[in-house]
Amino acid sequence: MVRWKPGSKERLQVAALELFAARGFEQTTAAEIAGAVGLTERTFFRYFSDKREVLFEGQESFMQTFVDGVNETPPDAAPLDFVANALGRAAELFPNERRGQSRTRQSVIDSHPALQERETHKMSNLAATIAGALHDRGIREPAASLAAESCVTVLTIAFAHWLRDGESRSMRDIFTEVLGELRNLSAGASSGTSSGASS
Amino acid sequence: MVRWKPGSKERLQVAALELFAARGFEQTTAAEIAGAVGLTERTFFRYFSDKREVLFEGQESFMQTFVDGVNETPPDAAPLDFVANALGRAAELFPNERRGQSRTRQSVIDSHPALQERETHKMSNLAATIAGALHDRGIREPAASLAAESCVTVLTIAFAHWLRDGESRSMRDIFTEVLGELRNLSAGASSGTSSGASS
Numbered sequence: 001m002v003r004w005k006p007g008s009k010e011r012l013q014v015a016a017l018e019l020f021a022a023r024g025f026e027q028t029t030a031a032e033i034a035g036a037v038g039l040t041e042r043t044f045f046r047y048f049s050d051k052r053e054v055l056f057e058g059q060e061s062f063m064q065t066f067v068d069g070v071n072e073t074p075p076d077a078a079p080l081d082f083v084a085n086a087l088g089r090a091a092e093l094f095p096n097e098r099r100g101q102s103r104t105r106q107s108v109i110d111s112h113p114a115l116q117e118r119e120t121h122k123m124s125n126l127a128a129t130i131a132g133a134l135h136d137r138g139i140r141e142p143a144a145s146l147a148a149e150s151c152v153t154v155l156t157i158a159f160a161h162w163l164r165d166g167e168s169r170s171m172r173d174i175f176t177e178v179l180g181e182l183r184n185l186s187a188g189a190s191s192g193t194s195s196g197a198s199s
Numbered sequence: 200m201v202r203w204k205p206g207s208k209e210r211l212q213v214a215a216l217e218l219f220a221a222r223g224f225e226q227t228t229a230a231e232i233a234g235a236v237g238l239t240e241r242t243f244f245r246y247f248s249d250k251r252e253v254l255f256e257g258q259e260s261f262m263q264t265f266v267d268g269v270n271e272t273p274p275d276a277a278p279l280d281f282v283a284n285a286l287g288r289a290a291e292l293f294p295n296e297r298r299g300q301s302r303t304r305q306s307v308i309d310s311h312p313a314l315q316e317r318e319t320h321k322m323s324n325l326a327a328t329i330a331g332a333l334h335d336r337g338i339r340e341p342a343a344s345l346a347a348e349s350c351v352t353v354l355t356i357a358f359a360h361w362l363r364d365g366e367s368r369s370m371r372d373i374f375t376e377v378l379g380e381l382r383n384l385s386a387g388a389s390s391g392t393s394s395g396a397s398s
Contacts, residue, residue: 120316
């Protein structure tokens with residue numbers, strides 16, 4: 001990773017996360033976020049339409065990363081192989097050094113239903129975008145939608161694992177494990193069920 | 200199906216759907232819905248906490264149907280076999296004679312973001328409920344969550360197909376087709392991709 005000195009936008013994002021976590025999302029104003037890094041409220045609104053958007057910035061490039069993974073996949077691959085490549089690309093978006101910040105962001109989102117809905121909407125957009133990219137690569141319905149939704153499911157489950165206290169595996173390793181489990185859902189008790197399943 | 204004379208609650212539901220579709224959801228009041236079937240606004244609120252709830256009534260028994268399907272599955276089955284049984288049970292909730300009413304309901308939901316969010320929330324609850332039922336049957340994580348999310352994905356995609364103009368297949372047949380496609384996502388071009396995929 002290239003080291004960079006954060007600009008106003010990045011400083012606002014870091015300050016916002018800290019304030020949301022410390023004081024609560026509702027209780028934090030755009031002016032306070034801006035003030036915390038020596039900027040004006042007007043500057044804040046040059047970068048973000050509202051304080052909620054601080055948490056959801058960069059959505060387009062996030063989605064494009066998955067599309068890039070789809071587009072790099074050989075044309076005769078299986079739908080889940082496109083998904084595997086999309087996740088392989090996306091793993092780069094979750095470097096270990098971001099895990100702490102992601103945990104803070106998630107705790108803020110988890111405590112506000114409106115933010116949870118926004119996150120759900122983001123994931124729904126991502127699934128639609130991936131389905132579109134799969135269509136462009138010749139995958140038919142319903143396979144394209146099933147694969148796209150499966151991709152978002154793996155992402156969501158893997159992300160929750162990645163954020164867990166004490167979890168040290170890379171996102172790439174977790175993606176590999178969860179995708180393997182997905183491929184294995186049709187297999188019987190020996191792989192998918194615990195020993196207690198025979199009760 | 201047993202024939203029954205609808206009570207106040209059912210009459211309110213039918214009237215609400217008709218009014219939402221004809222005049223718009225926002226433009227329709229609880230008093231107007233009640234008035235359309237000769238009841239008072241007070242009676243309306245005895246059955247529904249608000250007009251939005253008319254569209255989402257019966258959620259608990261809806262979810263229980265999937266749980267019943269999970270619980271009827273032999274203990275050593277594969278995760279997707281539990282899903283197949285849950286969907287098999289759920290197919291009974293979508294009889295052909297309900298298709299018209301379901302189309303109307305969906306068109307109302309599609310035109311209101313707040314209703315879409317409520318529907319998304321309902322599906323998210325359903326996935327959590329199915330995952331819980333799978334845990335109770337001994338399916339471990341992440342297989343249980345993956346299977347539960349896959350169940351909701353198949354439901355959502357199949358439901359959209361079922362509602363299409365000109366679609367005459369039963370929900371059971373559509374579930375079978377979509378679940379078959381899900382099981383086949385790991386297979387290559389011959390099944391999942393169109394002839395155009397080689398371009």
